[in-house]
Amino acid sequence: MPASFCKFVFPAGVSRRFVEDTVAAAVLLAEYVFSRSRAGIDAAWSVAGDPARCLIDVSTPAGRYVAVTVFEILISLRGERSFEIFKVDGWKH
Secondary structure (H helix, E strand, O other): OOOOEEEEEOOOOOOHHHHHHHHHHHHHHHHHHHOHHHHHHHOOEEEEOOOOEEEEEOOOHHHHHHHHHHHHHHHHHHOHHHOEEEEEOOOOO
16 A cells, blocks of 8 residues: 655754745645645645654645645755655554
8 A cells, every 4th residue: 555645854943833834835826726625625734843744645636736845845945955755654743
């Protein structure tokens, strides 16, 4: 069974608020592409702190779009080495 979640993990010093704002921007773009209702229903995500981390359900096109957009925003703002990304099978931080 393929992994259906992407987990982004950040080093100390990256705030939970920064991660939440990044995901919110990606969800806003997904709303434009897929519709507000589709993105709201299909793009499940969660952010936790200390260390900051984010889990995104990528089992739907809208969720994958959010994960890819988060990835691209992070690379643009912080660089490729500013976070780690993992594929995971379950909804856990």
